[in-house]
Amino acid sequence: MSIFSIKTRLAVLAVASVFSLGANAAQITGAGSTWVYPLVAKWSAVYAKKTGIQVNYQAIGSGGGIAQIKAGTVAFGASDMPLTPATLAKNGLIQFPTAIAGEDLVYNLPGVKAGELILSGPVVADIYLGKIKRWNSPILAKLNPGLRLPDMAITVVHRSDGSGTTFTFANYLSKVSSEWKEKVGANTSLAWPVGVGGKGNEGVASYVQRIKGSIGYVEYAYILQSKLAYARLYNRAGKLVSPSLKGFQAAASHIDFTKAQDFYVILTDQPGNDTWPISGCTWEILRKDAPKAINEQVIKFFTWGFEHGQGMAKSIAFGPLPPSTIASIKAYWKKNLGI
Amino acid sequence: MKASEAVRDDIKTIATAADKKSTKTHPRISGDFLFRNLSAAVAMLVAITLLGILIALWREGWDALHHFGWKFLVTTTWNPVSEQFGALVFITGTLVSSIIALVIAVPVSFGIALFISEMAPRWLREPVSIAIELLAAIPSIIYGMWGLLVFAPWFANFEPWINSHLGAIPGIGILFQGPPMGIGMLTAGIVLGIMVIPFIAAIMRDVFIITPAPLKESAYAMGATTWEVARKIILPYTRTAVTGGIFLGLGRALGETMAITFIIGNANNLSASLLMPGSSIASVIANEFTEATTPLYKSALLALGLILFVITFVVLVLAKLLLLRLDRMEGRQA
Numbered sequence: 001m002s003i004f005s006i007k008t009r010l011a012v013l014a015v016a017s018v019f020s021l022g023a024n025a026a027q028i029t030g031a032g033s034t035w036v037y038p039l040v041a042k043w044s045a046v047y048a049k050k051t052g053i054q055v056n057y058q059a060i061g062s063g064g065g066i067a068q069i070k071a072g073t074v075a076f077g078a079s080d081m082p083l084t085p086a087t088l089a090k091n092g093l094i095q096f097p098t099a100i101a102g103e104d105l106v107y108n109l110p111g112v113k114a115g116e117l118i119l120s121g122p123v124v125a126d127i128y129l130g131k132i133k134r135w136n137s138p139i140l141a142k143l144n145p146g147l148r149l150p151d152m153a154i155t156v157v158h159r160s161d162g163s164g165t166t167f168t169f170a171n172y173l174s175k176v177s178s179e180w181k182e183k184v185g186a187n188t189s190l191a192w193p194v195g196v197g198g199k200g201n202e203g204v205a206s207y208v209q210r211i212k213g214s215i216g217y218v219e220y221a222y223i224l225q226s227k228l229a230y231a232r233l234y235n236r237a238g239k240l241v242s243p244s245l246k247g248f249q250a251a252a253s254h255i256d257f258t259k260a261q262d263f264y265v266i267l268t269d270q271p272g273n274d275t276w277p278i279s280g281c282t283w284e285i286l287r288k289d290a291p292k293a294i295n296e297q298v299i300k301f302f303t304w305g306f307e308h309g310q311g312m313a314k315s316i317a318f319g320p321l322p323p324s325t326i327a328s329i330k331a332y333w334k335k336n337l338g339i
Numbered sequence: 340m341k342a343s344e345a346v347r348d349d350i351k352t353i354a355t356a357a358d359k360k361s362t363k364t365h366p367r368i369s370g371d372f373l374f375r376n377l378s379a380a381v382a383m384l385v386a387i388t389l390l391g392i393l394i395a396l397w398r399e400g401w402d403a404l405h406h407f408g409w410k411f412l413v414t415t416t417w418n419p420v421s422e423q424f425g426a427l428v429f430i431t432g433t434l435v436s437s438i439i440a441l442v443i444a445v446p447v448s449f450g451i452a453l454f455i456s457e458m459a460p461r462w463l464r465e466p467v468s469i470a471i472e473l474l475a476a477i478p479s480i481i482y483g484m485w486g487l488l489v490f491a492p493w494f495a496n497f498e499p500w501i502n503s504h505l506g507a508i509p510g511i512g513i514l515f516q517g518p519p520m521g522i523g524m525l526t527a528g529i530v531l532g533i534m535v536i537p538f539i540a541a542i543m544r545d546v547f548i549i550t551p552a553p554l555k556e557s558a559y560a561m562g563a564t565t566w567e568v569a570r571k572i573i574l575p576y577t578r579t580a581v582t583g584g585i586f587l588g589l590g591r592a593l594g595e596t597m598a599i600t601f602i603i604g605n606a607n608n609l610s611a612s613l614l615m616p617g618s619s620i621a622s623v624i625a626n627e628f629t630e631a632t633t634p635l636y637k638s639a640l641l642a643l644g645l646i647l648f649v650i651t652f653v654v655l656v657l658a659k660l661l662l663l664r665l666d667r668m669e670g671r672q673a
Contacts, residue, residue, distance in 0.1 A: 061629025081632075153518060160605030160622075162419075162630020184420065188630035191418035196522060196616040197605025199626065203487075210492050211520050 028297050030057040032065015032078030034200075035164045035219070036282035039099055040078070042312050043305045055301055062164055062188065069093065069285045076298045077285040080164020081188060085262045088285075094336045095283040096329045097263050098302065100319035102248040102279045103165055106228040107215045108208050109135065110150060113229060115242060118143050120234040121176030121269070121277060127215060128156055128173065129180060130194035135213060150213070157207045157216030160197025162188040168280035169217045172268035176277075217278075220248075221317035235277045236269050247276030248319040257328045279319075288336060299339050303330075393648065400642030402635060411642065417607045419627070424639035426646055428609050432524065432617040433647065436599065437592040439528025439613070444535045444588055451536070452543030453569050456550075468544065475537035483601035486530040487522070491602055494529070495521030498614060517614030520604070525613040527603040531595055535588035542584030546577040579662055586658040593651055596621035620647045 030040065037059035044055035060068075062079035069077030070091055083095055105124060107117055123139060126132045132139060135149045159166045170186035184190055196211075198204040204216040205226045220243050223230050232242050241247055251270040257263055267279040284302065286295055305313075306329075310320040321329075333339050403424060404411055414425025451471065455464050498519035505515035517523065550573050558568045574581065604616020605626060620643050631637040 063628075063630040063632040066632055155518060155520060160600065161626040162628075187420045188632070189419040189627045191416065191420065191423075191607060195606065196520065197618075197626070199600055199605070203601070206487060207522070210495075 026052055027054045027056055028076070028294075028301060029074045030055065030065075030076040030078060030284075030298075031060050031068045031074045032285075033062045033080050033164055033282050034059040035080050035101065035280075036078050036098055038221070038316050039282075039305075039309075039313055039318050042316060043301070043309045046309070046312065047301060047304060051304075053297065053301070061162065063162060066285065069287060072287060072290070075286075075290065075294050079283050079285060080280065081167045082262075082264050082266065082281075082283050083285065085264055088262050092288045093285050094288060094332070095262055095285045096302075096332060097257075097281045097321060097325065098284055098305075099313050099321065100248045100252050100267065100279055100281050101317065102220045102243050102251075102276050102319070103169060103217055104220060104223055104233070104243040104278065105215055105217050105231040106205070106208050106223060107231060108210075108212055108229065109152075110212065112147065112149070114227075115230060115232055116144075116147060117229070117231045118147075118234070118240065119231045121172065124233075125173045125177030125180040127154055128158070128192075128194070129177075129183065130156070152213040155211050155214040156192075156195030157204050157211070157214050158190075158192050158195050158197055159201075159204060159217075160199050163200075164188060164280065164282070165201065165217065165219055166190060168266070168268060169278060171266050172278045175269040219317075220245075224317055233277055235273075235275050236271050237273050237275065239273050241274065241276055243276055245314060245317065245319045247274055248279040249322060250274040251276055251279035252281070252319070252325060253322050255325075257325050258331075263329075263332070286337070292337075292339070295337050296339055299333055299337070393645075396641055396645040396648060400638055400645045402638035403642040404645075406635060407639075411639075412646070415609045417623070419631075419636055422633065422635050424636070426620070426643055428607055429618050429620040429623050429643060430646060430650070431609060432603065432619040433593055433621070433650065435524055435613070435617070436528045436531055436603065436619055437589060439525065440531035440535055440592040441585065441589055443529060443532030444539055445585055447532075448536050448540035448543055448584075448588075451540040452547050453565075453573075455544045456547035456573075457555075457565055457569065468541075471537045471540050471544075475541065478597075479534065479595060480597045480601075482530055482534050483598035486526065486598060486602040490530060491521035491526055493521075494526055495519050501614065513611045514613050517610075517612040519614070520616070522602050522604045522616060523612075523614050524603065524617045527599050527617075527619075528613070530598055530602055531592050534595065534598060535592050538591060539584045539588040542587065543577075543581055546580040546584075547573055550576050578665060582658060582662055582665075586654060589654055590651055593654065594621055594647065595619075596625050600625050620644070620650075 037057065040055065040057045044057060048054050057078075062081060065074075065077035066079050066083070068074045070093070078098070079095075083093065087093075088095060105119060109117065120143060123132065123143060126139070133154055134151065135154055136151045140149055167186055167188045170180075170184065170190055173184070174181040174186045184193065196207060198207040198216070201218045201222040204218050205222055205228060208214045208216040208218075208228065209226070218228070222228070223243065230243060232240055235241050248267075250272050251267045254270045254272045254275065255265050255267065257265065263283065267281050269277050270279070284298075286298060306321065306326050313320050407414070407424060411424065411426055412430070413427055414423075415427045416423045416425050417428060418424070451467075455467055459467060496519075498517075498521065501515050502517070502519065506512045508515075554572050554576065555568055558572050563571070599619050600622040603619060603622055605618055605622060606616035607618055607623070610617070624640050624643055628637075628640055631640055
């Protein structure tokens with residue numbers, strides 16, 4: 001243990017840190033939404049193999065992502081709740097959508113199989129407001145002729161952690177129920193009138209699987225994964241639909257993104273016969289004043305994702321953006337960043 | 340913290356005796372001087388960190404405290420949409436779940452410690468002690484997962500019974516009425532109890548074992564039963580450390596986050612029944628901090644952190660006062 005050996009070690013450390021700095025140059029850092037994490041992780045793994053550029057994305061939550069990009073500590077932030085054009089302008093930020101996903105209600109009812117239960121937006125709002133308390137209520141019976149609903153209390157399950165899934169769900173309920181809009185509203189966390197909170201999609205899913213007579217909302221990917229009993233919904237056009245990638249994309253195809261400033265649109269309750277009513281989206285947020293080289297790297301990555309990553313997106317239940325939307329995103333980049 | 344102090348008190352006499360001896364045989368004053376200052380610096384570092392945390396929580400939470408005033412402590416609304424924040428639901432949840440935990444953990448820990456120190460055959464002592472220490476080493480998220488996936492569904496089978504029997508008792512019956520979901524305040528308290536047992540039991544065992552054998556043996560010689568020895572000899576002798584151990588357990592219960600988040604049910608409403616879901620200060624911070632986007636929301640969560648800090652501090656002060664009072668009563672008796 002001589003002093004010399006410590007000096008040598010320090011020297012080695014210094015050399016090593018120089019090398020790691022070099023490695024950082026080929027790295028894009030991002031942070032935010034947990035919803036989009038599986039997609040970014042999948043894209044970045046393949047992207048790194050092809051280009052050698054690492055995308056280091058940390059799923060710290062949308063709130064954290066917004067804070068990090070505002071502070072300029074990351075190259076891009078990701079949020080499930082779009083920022084208003086005013087907030088973007090104030091902070092010198094821009095945002096664009098990445099992929100479309102959806103969510104649905106799942107339930108645990110003895111004798112009722114997946115896809116058998118039929119619900120409508122206002123009825124879901126009334127259940128989550130605590131107004132419809134039992135499964136054999138006449139309103140549910142009317143929506144489900146021929147289905148024998150048990151005389152059982154409804155246990156409402158919601159997310160306990162702040163989440164874009166909750167925002168999308170609450171935003172949908174606000175659109176279809178004025179009472180919901182007035183009493184509860186839409187945010188990543190809510191003052192829930194009734195129910196129990198599970199942490200994460202897996203928390204909600206496991207509560208629903210364990211509590212008889214429960215109903216909860218989870219992302220579509222989770223329904224596929226855990227084989228939960230999902231409900232069918234009446235959409236805005238009055239058509240009965242099941243959740244599917246096609247339904248999520250149909251929701252996006254009815255939006256004219258060129259008209260919406262900064263893509264500030266929420267995909268819930270869109271018109272169209274095939275449209276799935278509780279569809280959502282994740283937005284990437286960039287700084288206008290970031291070094292051009294960094295923004296270029298980020299945009300290259302997402303362009304690659306839009307062009308080559310659609311199959312990967314589908315495999316993990318994310319709906320690709322329609323080509324028209326991608327075209328308007330590219331125009332938006334050119335206009336705001338000159339890239 | 341308290342417990343280690345108590346144990347230290349007990350061994351101080353031995354240590355000082357050893358110190359004296361060593362200074363006589365090896366007079367290495369410079370080494371001693373260095374060591375003393377070094378340990379003083381480390382101790383100060385702890386105090387400074389504590390103060391730093393307090394100041395940071397105060398500064399960050401000030402917005403919410405200033406905005407809502409003292410009403411922050413007594414209102415039950417927690418609405419991130421309209422930005423109305425009150426802490427009462429979470430303060431209640433923290434205290435109630437911790438009290439349930441102690442009600443379960445203290446008698447069980449006492450039994451474990453007494454068994455190990457007085458009744459167990461010598462060959463069994465070590466394995467049981469190691470098992471308890473291992474229980475303390477299990478990460479809290481494991482308790483949470485076990486609580487959610489194993490304990491809660493199993494416990495749900497008993498809840499209809501609790502409903503119809505305990506729920507029917509006039510007065511306290513209201514505590515035991517609710518849907519049989521398995522998750523909720525009572526489940527959280529029970530799992531929390533299991534989590535703090537190793538801490539309390541380990542300290543009790545350590546101090547029970549060091550109770551001087553002559554004291555115990557003279558009591559046994561006079562025909563005292565094991566229970567009488569425990570109550571009249573061991574407990575009075577080890578009172579300080581036992582109280583310290585209990586408060587160490589309480590301190591841990593108050594701040595427990597991950598396990599509670601999984602099983603408490605996370606409902607931001609106040610309800611009288613222990614079978615209904617609730618929330619604790621630590622669980623709501625863990626749940627909502629990542630998505631708290633507005634300054635007031637974030638500040639309200641940090642103010643909750645400050646409240647938890649203050650509650651823990653008050654608990655420690657109460658423990659200290661209790662011990663002082665016990666000591667004084669002791670003096671009067673003598």
